[in-house]
Amino acid sequence: xxxxxxxxxxxxxxxxxxxxxxxxxxxxxxxxxxxxxxxxxxxxxxxxxxxxxxxxxxxxxxxxxxxxxxxxxxxxxxxxxxxxxxxxxxxxxxxxxxxxxxxxxxxxxxxxxxxxxxxxxxxxxxxxxxxxxxxxxxxxxxxxxxxxxxxxxxxxxxxxxxxxxxxxxxxxxxxxxxxxxxxxxxxxxxxxxxxxxx
Amino acid sequence: xxxxxxxxxxxxxxxxxxxxxxxxxxxxxxxxxxxxxxxxxxxxxxxxxxxxxxxxxxxxxxxxxxxxxxxxxxxxxxxxxxxxxxxxxxxxxxxxxxxxxxxxxxxxxxxxxxxxxxxxxxxxxxxxxxxxxxxxxxxxxxxxxxxxxxxxxxxxxxxxxxxxxxxxxxxxxxxxxxxxxxxxxxxxxxxxxxxxxxxxxxxxxxxxxxxxxxxxxxxxxxxxxxxxxxxxxxxxxxxxxxxxxxxxxxxxxxxxxxxxxxxxxxxxxxxxxxxxxxxxxxxxxxxxxxxxxxxxxxxxxxxxxxxxxxxxxxxxxxxxxxxxxxxxxxxxxxxxxxxxxxxxx
Numbered sequence: 001x002x003x004x005x006x007x008x009x010x011x012x013x014x015x016x017x018x019x020x021x022x023x024x025x026x027x028x029x030x031x032x033x034x035x036x037x038x039x040x041x042x043x044x045x046x047x048x049x050x051x052x053x054x055x056x057x058x059x060x061x062x063x064x065x066x067x068x069x070x071x072x073x074x075x076x077x078x079x080x081x082x083x084x085x086x087x088x089x090x091x092x093x094x095x096x097x098x099x100x101x102x103x104x105x106x107x108x109x110x111x112x113x114x115x116x117x118x119x120x121x122x123x124x125x126x127x128x129x130x131x132x133x134x135x136x137x138x139x140x141x142x143x144x145x146x147x148x149x150x151x152x153x154x155x156x157x158x159x160x161x162x163x164x165x166x167x168x169x170x171x172x173x174x175x176x177x178x179x180x181x182x183x184x185x186x187x188x189x190x191x192x193x194x195x196x197x198x
Numbered sequence: 199x200x201x202x203x204x205x206x207x208x209x210x211x212x213x214x215x216x217x218x219x220x221x222x223x224x225x226x227x228x229x230x231x232x233x234x235x236x237x238x239x240x241x242x243x244x245x246x247x248x249x250x251x252x253x254x255x256x257x258x259x260x261x262x263x264x265x266x267x268x269x270x271x272x273x274x275x276x277x278x279x280x281x282x283x284x285x286x287x288x289x290x291x292x293x294x295x296x297x298x299x300x301x302x303x304x305x306x307x308x309x310x311x312x313x314x315x316x317x318x319x320x321x322x323x324x325x326x327x328x329x330x331x332x333x334x335x336x337x338x339x340x341x342x343x344x345x346x347x348x349x350x351x352x353x354x355x356x357x358x359x360x361x362x363x364x365x366x367x368x369x370x371x372x373x374x375x376x377x378x379x380x381x382x383x384x385x386x387x388x389x390x391x392x393x394x395x396x397x398x399x400x401x402x403x404x405x406x407x408x409x410x411x412x413x414x415x416x417x418x419x420x421x422x423x424x425x426x427x428x429x430x431x432x433x434x435x436x437x438x439x440x441x442x443x444x445x446x447x448x449x450x451x452x453x454x455x456x457x458x459x460x461x462x463x464x465x466x467x468x469x470x471x472x473x474x475x476x477x478x479x480x481x482x483x484x485x486x487x488x489x490x491x492x493x494x495x496x497x498x499x500x501x502x503x504x505x506x507x508x509x510x511x512x513x514x515x516x517x518x519x520x521x522x523x524x525x526x527x528x529x530x531x532x533x534x535x536x537x538x539x540x541x542x543x
Contacts, residue, residue, distance in 0.1 A: 034372060035419030039363045056533065059364045059415070061372075062211075062342030064284060066531045103285060103530070138423050 001145045001160050004136060011037055011133075011141055012044035014163055018131075019048025021158040024072045025110040026151060027126050029118035032133035037141050038116045041133065046074050049112060060116070065103060073111035075104055080117040095122040127151045202274040202518035205298075206511035207259065209291030210283025210311050211342070213504065214254035218266035218273075219511035221519065222331070224323040226266035227501075227508040230254040248286035255294045262507070270302050277514030279507075280308030281529035282342075288528055307514040308526030311505075312338055312534040315471040316349060317516065318498040318509035326499050331516060332467065334496075335459045337452060339480075340472035341367035341382075344412050344452075346459045347534060349469075352516050353541025355534050358459050359410025366448055367474045369414040373421050373444055377430065377437065387441045388477050394435075394442030399424060401447040406454050410462070417447055449483045457487060467494045476503040517541070 003014065022045075030038040039059045046057040050071030060066040060078040068074040082095060104111055115121050118128075127149030134142045147153040201221025208215040217227040230250075263269065278295035281288060292308075299306040315338050320328040335358070336347040344367075345360040364372070367384060374383025379390075401420050404413040421444055431437040456468055470484060475498050488495035502509060517524075522541050529536070 033422070034376065035415065035422045039415060043362065053533075055362075055411075056360070058361050059368060061368050062365060063282065063531070068531075099286070135423075138419075 001156065001163070002143065003163075004140075004142045006141045006143060007139055008037070008040065011041060011143065014143065015041045015044035016048040017163045018155075018159045019045040019112075021155055021162060022049065022072060022112050024112060026112050026155055027121075027128040028112065028114045029121065029128050029130045030114060030116045030133070031118065031130065033135070036133040036135060038133060041131065042074075042076055042114045042116070045112075045114065046070075046076075049074055065098060065100065067103060067107060067111065069108060073107040073109060075100065075107070075111040075113045076116075077113065077121075078116040079120045082117075082120045095120055129155055199519070202515045203268065203272055204275045204277050204307075204511040204515045204518065205259070205262065205268070205270075205273050206277035206279075206309070206507040206514060207255065207291040207295050208279045208311075208314070208505060208507040208510050209251045209255065209287050210279045210281070211287060211505060213506070214251045214258055214290075215505065215507035216255075216258040216262035217507035217511045218262050218268050219321075219508055219515055221515050222317065222320045222322055222328070222512040224321050224508045224512075225268060226262045226264075227506055228258045228261045228265065229504070229506050230258050248284070248290060251287055251290040255290055258507075259294065259298075270298070270304075273302070273304055275305045275307060275514055275518045275524070276302070277307040277309050277510050278526070279311050279314065279510050280526050282311060282531050285528070285530050288530065292526070292528055305518075305524040306526055307517055307524045308528070309510045309513045309517075310532070310534055310536075310539055311510075312343060312345075312347075313353075313355070313513045313539070314509035315340070315498070316347070316355070316469070316509075316534075317512040318471045318502040318506070319469040319496050321499065321502050321508055321512055328496060328499070333465060334467040334469045335456065335463055335465045336469045336471065337456045337459075337475075338472045339366045339452065339470070339474035341365060341371060341474075343472065344414070344474075345534075346410050346455060348459070348463050348465065351541070351543070352520055353522065353539065354543075355540075357533060357535045358463070359412065359455065361412040361414060363413050363415035364418060366412070366414055366452065367472070369418050369448060370474065370477075372418050376418075376422055376425055377440065382473075384474060384477060387445055388479060390438045390441040391445040391479055392442075394438030394440070396442040396446035398439035399443035401443055403447055403450050403454075406451050410455055410459055412451065412455065414448065414451075417444070445477070445479050449477075449480050452480060453483050453487050456484070457491065460491075460493060467496070469496050469498075471498040471503065473504050476500045 043057040047054045051068045052070050060076050061080050066076045129152040130146050132144045136142050147156040203220050214230040218225040278291045320331045333350050338345050344365045346358040348356040371383040379386045404416045
């Protein structure tokens, strides 16, 4: 899926539409340069998950991982600070030390896991919805989404069905969508194999 | 009753720290900073942080006791930061504190990191005395937090506003990175800003006329767009102007919101704490606003702006003195105003 020429309100509306189709256990990758709107996207998405305190969603850059309880809990992860951990091995060890599975288990049910700067999310097989944000001028953003794995593909289809028709280019149904991978369909961080990447 | 003597450990993020306070008087404060470890990476690395905390914690505790001339047998209580922060990092301090509590039989107080920052303003040592902990509005500004808190007493905190995206300190760090100035970003931008023209670039003051929440993400984006459009600054003057313009945008918003918080709560007193409270531009602007509007202003001493354990010890000492029973629950992401931490009079 691709949408162009989105202002902040349109981007937030699209994020809320996605939040409304998530059930918990999904992994979202948020990609894009500094200031592209990743945190803004997650904050809007959180509003649709029925979080207990949606206003508390903010940038986890400093704390790396923040959890939010709710109807569908949210685990908000930012690997920006792992991104410069040097060689991939060091970043991989740093990711392992975060022990996101243990953090997820402290929540009432499997969370939506939203990951900013996911380059160092050390599970190449994870079923995930990849959301890429890009600048189209100071007040406009482009968004592209693709699914890797069956759970993400189902959510992407539901999201596209509910989202307002594209106002910019890329109107053809299905264009820009991509479904890759053959992972097992286990998408919850709780079920993520300890051996992945290790 | 004499002021309680408390040993505290803080390991929630970049620093491993231990301190002894007698009430709010600092007997010793030891901080093993990890900045040098993390500098090459442009930020903290969680796995390195836990390992470094583990390597330092025994040493800083021993030194805090020795520097303070205190034996474990002299203490009235132990304290440790139990949230928010990285779970692995928090647990290093909590495990060490639990070990000491088991060995000594002393009560162990878990303290919220931001409550510690509230008490950092009140710390007293040989060089300064922050004064007693009285009702006030607090502006807490650091790398992970930007919030305004209505403080009506010990354990009676109401969050008036907070950042909706980036913390102020995070904006400094990320802009410093955009400009290739290294980590941490605050001190170097503050130094350069002092030689620059704050009106050189008109950066946005997000939500400055609107409520008590903050948003610094758009400012970071504006700096990125500016650098993208004009290229990286080529002269020291251009770099200083850019830093001064960015810092002025942050400071203007912080000052305006703090004034609005004083007006809406009717509290006559402003306290400022956290790593960004060390920023020279912010301190100067707040002092000018305090003179203009005639309210008392207390900023944490610069040596207590960054994370330290003295502020944790002082917060625990206040709870001991008030007869609050000890409790400890590790919460990586719980607000300062959580009911479980409230002190009921």
